[in-house]
Amino acid sequence: MGKKMSSPSLTESQFIRICRLINDSLHPFTVSENLSFSKQEEKNLLLILSQVSNETRRLIPSADTSSPLNPNSQNHHCLSKSISHLIPLLNLESLYIQHLAGNVLVTFSEFLASSVKTWEFFIHSLSICLELSISNISSCSFEPSITGAGGSGSDLLNLVGLFKPKLKNTSLFTVAGIIRTLRNILKFLKEECDDELVLVLLNSISFFISNVPWDSMDEIFGGNGGEDDERNALFLGNFIQLLSSFVDQISFAEGLDNSLDKNVILSKIINLVPKLLYWSLRKEGKCVNTCISRYFSHKLLVLMIRLSLQIPLDFLVLVSWLQLLHSYFEDLLYQPLTDVMNQDDYLEDSPFMLSNFDGEVHSMHSRHLQRQAIFLFLRCSFSLINLGKATRKHYSSATVKSSIDVDAISEQSCGREKGLLEIYAWLSGHVVVDKLVAHEMYREKSINFSFSLLKLYTHEDNILFKFLLELLSLQACKEQKFHKERLAPQDEMEDVLFHVSYIFNPIRLFHLFLAELHYDHQVLLDYLISKDTGISCAEYLLRCLRIVCDSWQTFMEFSVYGKLSNQLSSKRRKILSESSNFKIEPSSGPVKTIPLSLEKKFNGNLEYRHMKQMYELAKGCLLSLKKSVENLHLKNLFPYNPEVLLKRLERFQELCFKH
Secondary structure, eight states, rough: OOOOOOOOOOOHHHHHHHHHHHHHHHHHHHSSSSOOOOOHHHHHHHHHHHHHHHHHHSSTTOOOOSOOOOOOOHHHHHHHHHHHGGGGGGSSSSSHHHHHHHHHHHHHHHHHTTTHHHHHHHHHHHHHHHHHHHHHHHOOOOOOTTTSSSSSSHHHHHHHHHHHHHTTTTOOHHHHHHHHHHHHHHHHHHHHHHHHHHHHHHHHHHHHHHOOOOGHHHHHHHHHTTTHHHHHHHHHHHHHHHHHHHHHHHOOOOOOOTOOOOOHHHHHHHHHHHHEEEEHHSSSSSSSSSHHHHHHHHHHHHHHHHHHHHHOOHHHHHHHHHHHHHHHHHHHHHHHHOOOOSSSSSSSTTTTTTTEEEEEEEOOHHHHHHHHHHHHHHHHHHHHHHHHHHHHHTTTTTOOHHHHHHHHHHHHHHHHHHHHHHHHHHHHTTSSOOTOOHHHHHHHHHOOOHHHHHHHHHTHHHHHHHHHHHHHHHHTOOOOOOOOSSOOOOHHHHHHHHHHHHHTTTTHHHHHHHHHHHTTTTHHHHHHHHHHTTTHHHHHHHHHHHHHTTHHHHHHHOOSSSOOOOOOOTOOOOOOOOOGGOOOOSSSSOOOOOHHHHHHHHHHHHHHHHHHHHHHHHHHHHHHHHHHHHHHTTTOOOOSHHHHHHHHHHHHHHHHHOO
């Protein structure tokens, strides 16, 4: 997290002024438990909410430190009354009123931010309203959590008594509105870099997640759609967004409440994932329209990816998530790795793209969703494989005595086999992995597939290096020598391991990565100095350079030849001359190869020419990168210390000169 933002202190007079404005102007509208307004009354209410929001925002920068706000019970009571007038408005059918009432709450949060104790009471008041609202609409009533909440116990108990009558007729609109408000506040605090307030909000959200009996929500979202679809979609969209933002922020949080455990909270959210998928994307019945379904798919995949990056997933969760991916995203996993046609109506990679295929317009998932689904699938599968690898290494030199240890080894061994078979089945859906296929045809098809998979991720920088590092995490991928004639495997698992290791060979992928960048060292330099990709790019280069230097002959001998296509990425700089511009076909569709008779006749010369070309281009790119990084470092212009990277590039240069 960043440093605490500095802002003037909130004064007593300003606080009372805003609370009185809210209470006096909204009381006539919220005095009744059953809110119902005419068109004219709605217009008047919208005008008042807009005026309250503007006046509150106007007072934020003009704070005076002469009489700072005292967070006492009287002020807490005044604040809670204001909240009790705003929260019921979130339950109205009018989306305009919902939106403006939520905006007033967010602006009110900014207004109170300079008085930490008062702001903390405000956040816990919202959380109590949220839990009371869920309790009222679920099949299992429960008391809101006040553990760890700011303010005195009596103040918080009084809150429960004040809010309960106001929330008697609550609905999912209210729940969705409060959740949206909390997420917008979290977004604001992230931009302001206020650690103290972020921690308060994360604590409050953590208690909310822990306290709600989520099983009781099944009957709300388990139906077959209907008039409640809009409310359900509104709640689920905001709730999934809040969870995703929460998971992203909690990784940086230090100093959570003593009664909270970060891993326990994340595990709670992990356990919610199957429910969220079913509630949002259930196969039977009409839940939501197609566009909303794609939106849910995107947000749920983001949440699952963030969870997988925050906490190690155990065997059962990994197996469960793979099953969920097959159940809900099978079409994305096996969608051909081809370019999506240009869309005039939507931004590139929008989840709401439409595509024309065979003369019929039909909805299709975007490449962005495909990237997310495949990344998560590979991460879960590789985690299973590495889970078993690590366990076998741990126990290889020890005598296992305990039955628990035996069960652990069995589970990890099963995980390794499960992970390999998942990858193998997925590869079989994209590229022929039959052991009887001729070696050169298998080689070319596998390279085409690797390149098409790589191209899928080079259009989105924020996931590119996560993907590349994920491929490197596969411990089965080690340098292997392959003969022209394949030997028969000893067993099925050896055959599976052969295919997985061959297609995800790190040296091949590194060569193809540089080719996709057109061997432009400036693109690599841009990645290295970017605040978003710099660290992950440096890590990827360091690990690849170590593998390259340890397997130099394999790096020098890698080549690509055959009938190659002209589809290198248009977003990268193009600096190669025509003589060095080679192309590769995408994985989908038939692979056109050079006739075997010509290939045998010219194989040696052709392969050597491409081998030398790829090696020279890669060498030139990396040596140019070394020179550029050195120049920037000498001028103190590089954003971090690149000495480790330069040492690795120095070793690469020595091997170039030596050979």
